[in-house]
Amino acid sequence: xxxxxxxxxxxxxRRKALMAQMEPxxxxxxPAAPVYIRNRDVEHTYRQDSDFQYLSGFxxxxxxxxxxxxxxxxxxxxxxxERDPERELWDGLRAGQEGAVRDFGADDAFPIGxxxxxxxxxxxxxxxxxxxxxxxxxxxxxxMDWINTIRSxxxxxxxxxxxxxxLGHLLHxxxxxxxxxxxxxxxxxAQISARAHIRAMQACRPGLSEYHxxxxxxxxxxxxxxxLAAYGSIVAAGRNACILHYRENDAPLKDGDxxxxxxxxEIDCYASDITRTFPVSGVFTAEQRAIYxxxxxxxxxxxxxxxxxxxxxxxxxATVRVITAGLVRLGLLExxxxxxxxxxxxKPFYMHRAGHWLGLDVHDVGDYRVGGQWRVLEPGMxxxxxxxxxxxxxxxxxxxxxxxxxxxxxxDVVVTKxxxxxxxxxxxxxxxxxxxxxxxxxxEAIA
Ligand code: GLY
Ligand code: MN
Ligand code: MN
Numbered sequence: 225x226x227x228x229x230x231x232x233x234x235x236x237x238r239r240k241a242l243m244a245q246m247e248p249x250x251x252x253x254x255p256a257a258p259v260y261i262r263n264r265d266v267e268h269t270y271r272q273d274s275d276f277q278y279l280s281g282f283x284x285x286x287x288x289x290x291x292x293x294x295x296x297x298x299x300x301x302x303x304x305x306e307r308d309p310e311r312e313l314w315d316g317l318r319a320g321q322e323g324a325v326r327d328f329g330a331d332d333a334f335p336i337g338x339x340x341x342x343x344x345x346x347x348x349x350x351x352x353x354x355x356x357x358x359x360x361x362x363x364x365x366x367x368m369d370w371i372n373t374i375r376s377x378x379x380x381x382x383x384x385x386x387x388x389x390x391l392g393h394l395l396h397x398x399x400x401x402x403x404x405x406x407x408x409x410x411x412x413x414a415q416i417s418a419r420a421h422i423r424a425m426q427a428c429r430p431g432l433s434e435y436h437x438x439x440x441x442x443x444x445x446x447x448x449x450x451x452l453a454a455y456g457s458i459v460a461a462g463r464n465a466c467i468l469h470y471r472e473n474d475a476p477l478k479d480g481d482x483x484x485x486x487x488x489x490e491i492d493c494y495a496s497d498i499t500r501t502f503p504v505s506g507v508f509t510a511e512q513r514a515i516y517x518x519x520x521x522x523x524x525x526x527x528x529x530x531x532x533x534x535x536x537x538x539x540x541x542a543t544v545r546v547i548t549a550g551l552v553r554l555g556l557l558e559x560x561x562x563x564x565x566x567x568x569x570x571k572p573f574y575m576h577r578a579g580h581w582l583g584l585d586v587h588d589v590g591d592y593r594v595g596g597q598w599r600v601l602e603p604g605m606x607x608x609x610x611x612x613x614x615x616x617x618x619x620x621x622x623x624x625x626x627x628x629x630x631x632x633x634x635x636d637v638v639v640t641k642x643x644x645x646x647x648x649x650x651x652x653x654x655x656x657x658x659x660x661x662x663x664x665x666x667x668e669a670i671a
Contacts, residue, residue, distance in 0.1 A: 227449075228412040229492045234405050235281045236329050238398065239300055242279065243293040245394050250352035252391055253343075254279065255363045256287040269452060274584035275356065275395055277493045282328050284318060286336045290346055291354075298331020301346065306335045344373045349383050354391040392589065399583055400590030401604040406494065406583070407638050410606060411647050413491035414636050416448030417498050418650035421485060424459075425658065426665035430479035430504050434459040437485060438473050445489035454495035454586045457487035461504065465630025466614040468576060477504045482512055484630055488586070495586040497608050498648050499634030506662035508655055511625050515613050516655060518550030522611035523633040523653070526578055530609070531643040535598040540578035543611040547574050551613070556622050573615060579608040582636055601639045606647075610634030 246252060257273035272283055280289055282302065290301040307320035324333035334342050347353065347370060358364065374384040402410065423444050424437040438459045445453060460470040462481035477483060481504050488496035501516065503509070508516060522543040529538035548570045551557040557569055564570065581588035583606060592599055612632030619627055635648040652658050 228409055230281060230405050230409060232281065232327075232329060234403065235279065239279055239291060241398060242394060243291055243299060246291075246293055246354060247352050247389075248294070249350050250293065250354060250389075251347055251350045251385075252289070252291040252354035253347075253367065254289045254356065254391070255360060256282070256285050258360075258362075259285045271452065272493060274399075274493065274589075275391070278395070278399055278584060280328060282319070282324070288336065288339060288343070290343065292346060292350070295346075300330050301332045301334070302328065302330035303334050303336045303339045303343070306337070340370070340373075344370045347371070347385060348374045348377075351383075351385055352387040352389055353385045354389050354394070356391050357388060396589035397591070399588065400581060401602065402583065402606050402638060403604065407604070407606070407645075407647075409492050409494045410496065410582070410636070410638070413450070413454075413489055413494055413496040414498070414647035415650055416445060416450055416491070417488040417496040418648055419448065420444035420487065420489065421498055421500050421651045422661065424485055425500070425502050425652075425662055428477065428483065428502070428504060428506070428662065429666075430477055432477050434461055434464075434473040434475050434477065434483070437477075437483065438487075441485070441487045448489065448491075450489035450491055452490050454488045454490040454497060458485065458499075459487070460484045460630065463617040463628035463630070465501065465632075466616055466628065467630075468614070479505050480509065482508075482629065482631065484632055486632065486634065488636075493584050495582055495584070495588075496636055496648070497582055497586050497610075497634060498636065498651060499610055499612075499632045500651055500653060500658075501631040501633065502658045502662065506666060507659055512629060512631075513655060514554055515615070515626070515629050515631050518547060518554075519611055519613050519631045519633050520653060520655075521550065522546040522578075523609055523635065526609045526611065527637065527644060527646065530601060530607070530637055531639060532602055532641065534601050536592050536601065537598040539609060543578040543609075544570060544574070547611060547613060554626075556615070556626060572619070573613050574611065575614070576610075576612070578611055579634075582606050582608050603639050603641050606636065606638040608634055608636055 254276050256276050260268040262268050287304040292299050302324045304324050305318050321333035324330040374382050420441040424440045427440045438457050441457050456471050458470050459473045461475050461477050461483040464470045465484035482501050484501040486499040488498050525542045525546050526539040529542045548564050549561050581590045614630040615626045617628040635646050637644040637646050
């Protein structure tokens with residue numbers, strides 16, 4: 225299973241599908257992600273731009289895609305780095321123009337260094353340019369320079385484009401619907417991440433630090449074939465769990481505390497995103513158990529509202545109902561559940577939404593509302609379900625015993641024809657399963 229990837233044919237299908245939606249006589253232009261410098265001669269690990277990746281699978285920087293429906297000499301033009309034995313000796317192999325055509329399906333490929341001479345000629349005479357306007361200031365400027373090059377030749381009969389259209393409008397709607405191949409890759413990413421969470425639970429001991437568990441995650445991601453985590457892993461013990469995007473991961477794991485791990489790996493640029501919360505000691509206290517049961521009930525309730533015909537917000541509403549009713553049961557909120565929901569009384573405890581689209585980006589693209597209405601779910605849409613309860617350490621309105629508890633349970637699901645498939649079901653989440661997994665790990669360590 226280590227070679228689960230999007231097949232080349234799928235990239236061709238996506239380009240075709242995008243071009244079929246573009247107006248006649250138009251061009252789409254997309255730059256690759258830049259290389260980011262970490263310090264002096266050191267670069268951040270390269271990650272391709274998600275839109276660029278979606279249409280090409282081409283993994284290199286310094287590249288530009290031009291899609292030109294109906295162009296006689298080929299509709300898919302790729303500008304990329306030239307082969308260079310000296311540079312390749314230092315930095316690794318490059319596809320070059322030959323590789324771009326042979327391995328990545330380009331109809332035509334040119335050296336990126338020639339783009340100023342060639343791209344204006346490809347734009348010239350096309351009335352519409354599809355482009356991610358405003359997301360890359362440097363490339364915006366270059367595009368305007370190319371347009372001005374064409375304008376400067378207007379007296380010779382050159383025709384500059386007269387419309388710029390936001391490419392994301394078409395492309396991000398395509399990305400929202402995952403194909404069978406995409407679901408397969410995302411399922412694989414989720415399975416590796418599930419193993420990572422299990423390994424962290426098994427390794428957890430009082431006296432270790434949050435980074436020890438992060439190391440178990442990284443080890444499992446890498447061993448599973450993932451190059452990168454999909455986002456910075458959150459390993460938050462005790463009250464740190466009440467910081468939603470906690471990143472320090474350097475505090476000690478104390479007996480009696482919970483630890484919240486929000487982490488997932490990326491496979492072929494597709495994200496997984498899992499949260500589990502478990503006791504450092506392996507056994508929940510009464511208060512932790514009470515809050516945990518509510519969050520778990522909310523997580524499970526949400527799945528009943530994810531399926532074709534359901535709208536985006538139904539799962540969120542289900543989690544709000546369960547959490548509000550649970551907080552009333554425990555005396556953390558007082559009043560009628562419906563009134564408390566209307567007044568958003570749950571928000572000091574549950575301040576985020578129940579989920580987000582998931583795909584090439586961990587917070588993936590795609591509109592949540594269409595024409596002012598919540599989006600109706602359709603097969604292939606993929607999202608997280610991640611209710612949580614966070615009781616601020618300094619919340620004066622609740623008894624001391626509750627303060628500093630932070631719990632989130634997050635799964636990844638894809639909408640199917642009849643409901644939804646949970647991609648992250650391999651990680652235990654009931655109290656019984658977690659406690660027995662952790663107990664077994666400790667007994668094995670002692671034996
Ligand atoms: N890991 C970020 C999130 O759960 O949305
Ligand atoms: Mn998430
Ligand atoms: Mn998450």
